[in-house]
Amino acid sequence: MDNLYVIKIGGNIIDDDEKLKLFLRSFASIKSNKILVHGGGKLATKLADTLGVQQKLIDGRRITGAETLKIVTMVYAGYINKNIVSQLQSKNCNAIGLCGDDAKIIQAHKRIHPSIDYGFVGDIDKVNAEQLKQLINSGLTPIIAPITSDSEGQLLNTNADTIAQEIAKAMCEYYNVQLIYSFEKSGVLLDVNDENSVIKKLTPQYYHELNTPLQGMGAKIFAGMIPKIDNAFAALNSGVKKVIIGNAEKLNDLINNSAGTTITNE
Amino acid sequence: MDNLYVIKIGGNIIDDDEKLKLFLRSFASIKSNKILVHGGGKLATKLADTLGVQQKLIDGRRITGAETLKIVTMVYAGYINKNIVSQLQSKNCNAIGLCGDDAKIIQAHKRIHPSIDYGFVGDIDKVNAEQLKQLINSGLTPIIAPITSDSEGQLLNTNADTIAQEIAKAMCEYYNVQLIYSFEKSGVLLDVNDENSVIKKLTPQYYHELNTPLQGMGAKIFAGMIPKIDNAFAALNSGVKKVIIGNAEKLNDLINNSAGTTITNE
Numbered sequence: 001m002d003n004l005y006v007i008k009i010g011g012n013i014i015d016d017d018e019k020l021k022l023f024l025r026s027f028a029s030i031k032s033n034k035i036l037v038h039g040g041g042k043l044a045t046k047l048a049d050t051l052g053v054q055q056k057l058i059d060g061r062r063i064t065g066a067e068t069l070k071i072v073t074m075v076y077a078g079y080i081n082k083n084i085v086s087q088l089q090s091k092n093c094n095a096i097g098l099c100g101d102d103a104k105i106i107q108a109h110k111r112i113h114p115s116i117d118y119g120f121v122g123d124i125d126k127v128n129a130e131q132l133k134q135l136i137n138s139g140l141t142p143i144i145a146p147i148t149s150d151s152e153g154q155l156l157n158t159n160a161d162t163i164a165q166e167i168a169k170a171m172c173e174y175y176n177v178q179l180i181y182s183f184e185k186s187g188v189l190l191d192v193n194d195e196n197s198v199i200k201k202l203t204p205q206y207y208h209e210l211n212t213p214l215q216g217m218g219a220k221i222f223a224g225m226i227p228k229i230d231n232a233f234a235a236l237n238s239g240v241k242k243v244i245i246g247n248a249e250k251l252n253d254l255i256n257n258s259a260g261t262t263i264t265n266e
Numbered sequence: 267m268d269n270l271y272v273i274k275i276g277g278n279i280i281d282d283d284e285k286l287k288l289f290l291r292s293f294a295s296i297k298s299n300k301i302l303v304h305g306g307g308k309l310a311t312k313l314a315d316t317l318g319v320q321q322k323l324i325d326g327r328r329i330t331g332a333e334t335l336k337i338v339t340m341v342y343a344g345y346i347n348k349n350i351v352s353q354l355q356s357k358n359c360n361a362i363g364l365c366g367d368d369a370k371i372i373q374a375h376k377r378i379h380p381s382i383d384y385g386f387v388g389d390i391d392k393v394n395a396e397q398l399k400q401l402i403n404s405g406l407t408p409i410i411a412p413i414t415s416d417s418e419g420q421l422l423n424t425n426a427d428t429i430a431q432e433i434a435k436a437m438c439e440y441y442n443v444q445l446i447y448s449f450e451k452s453g454v455l456l457d458v459n460d461e462n463s464v465i466k467k468l469t470p471q472y473y474h475e476l477n478t479p480l481q482g483m484g485a486k487i488f489a490g491m492i493p494k495i496d497n498a499f500a501a502l503n504s505g506v507k508k509v510i511i512g513n514a515e516k517l518n519d520l521i522n523n524s525a526g527t528t529i530t531n532e
Binding site for chain 2: 050051070073074075076077078079081082083085086087088089090091094095096097098099101102103104134138140147149151152153154155
């Protein structure tokens with residue numbers, strides 16, 4: 001099977017024109033098959049502020065009212081996605097910007113929660129791996145914005161980390177998949193205050209040890225990293241070969257395994 | 267050769283949720299190959315007003331400064347395009363939203379004009395008909411937003427009528443192409459004040475007669491219609507079989523030739 005990199009680029013890099021440009025240059029230079037999933041950055045929040053639309057977050061997830069949905073659709077699917085695609089095209093990467101509803105690559109439904117109304121937030125039912133493979137086979141590089149829709153045509157704001165994970169899992173049917181979460185941090189840090197304390201390799205056993213404070217490892221893994229790591233292990237258990245977490249400015253090193261944290265079952 | 271309809275939907279319909287919904291239902295029901303090109307509507311102007319970005323128009327073309335470009339990219343490529351795609355998907359039309367830079371379907375350059383600086387406005391160099399054909403052959407229906415980019419990755423605001431015309435012309439290599447300009451009017455009117463005065467068939471000879479007031483035809487073709495008609499004849503001269511101009515609410519009738527104005531060389 002061919003290799004496929006599913007790469008998530010985080011918000012802080014998207015907010016920084018220069019860093020984004022360098023990241024996209026590295027991304028364009030990857031010879032293997034690749035898919036980019038991008039988050040939102042601060043632009044949506046800024047636009048909402050300017051327009052006087054109040055933002056609410058619960059557990060890091062944006063509560064998406066009708067006005068907020070309009071804003072994130074404009075910013076994620078419009079401004080950010082098209083800027084990334086046009087920059088990649090200028091670097092000879094034949095990018096195609098997609099949301100979940102384009103070519104029906106992702107089917108989702110509005111989140112149902114017993115106590116919290118998340119608003120127009122999507123949970124993923126299914127990734128159309130065959131359609132993505134078809135686009136890739138025809139020489140295209142999918143660039144995916146975190147907007148999906150339900151079967152009734154309702155747009156839904158959807159977590160980009162989850163989209164990357166679900167795509168990576170689904171694509172295992174056709175490719176050797178590596179999932180890369182790239183952002184502003186160097187990787188999973190043993191000590192959240194020390195950027196040099198990157199854990200090079202994280203196995204389930206080691207993670208279990210780190211998460212057992214009584215064993216005296218003294219690890220201070222940033223709480224915000226825990227869902228990413230849990231997602232990573234879930235992805236590995238669904239067939240993804242390797243999950244790499246690290247600095248978007250070192251994308252080539254992440255791919256070469258010379259930077260970041262590699263999460264693996266072995 | 268197979269038939270292909272290239273259909274442009276105008277701004278006034280896009281601004282009206284109910285009319286847009288009905289239009290999209292008709293569009294989804296077309297059995298032949300089809301491409302939809304959409305304009306912008308008033309949402310971009312409204313958003314610019316709210317954000318305090320002043321809008322300037324010269325000859326009906328928006329002067330596109332950096333802030334306006336951001337707004338039209340968000341509104342056209344984000345909000346409008348994704349809403350159309352998700353509605354079509356819910357009607358079993360496998361739509362895919364695209365700008366010019368996606369899959370490099372349109373190459374453009376920033377408009378150069380001896381006296382007017384249009385800002386970030388694009389003129390089209392080339393339509394990638396082969397790529398569009400490939401997408402159509404794989405069962406997809408392209409939905410095109412009027413944003414293109416130049417070879418350096420600069421996004422450009424681009425006239426949707428022109429995009430529809432250029433796509434129609436380029437696709438003649440592979441299809442029997444009919445170009446439909448659908449909007450809020452019933453067609454080309456003999457008397458601009460009488461919606462019942464639709465000219466059913468417009469040939470170059472008849473048009474010439476209408477445009478020669480001394481011959482006493484008394485025609486009052488709305489001046490805003492002239493560029494559309496000129497574009498239509500240019501399209502016919504480049505191989506397009508038929509150009510139809512008419513009411514978006516009667517899309518099926520336009521296709522059946524029972525409504526609107528058919529522009530033809532014969």
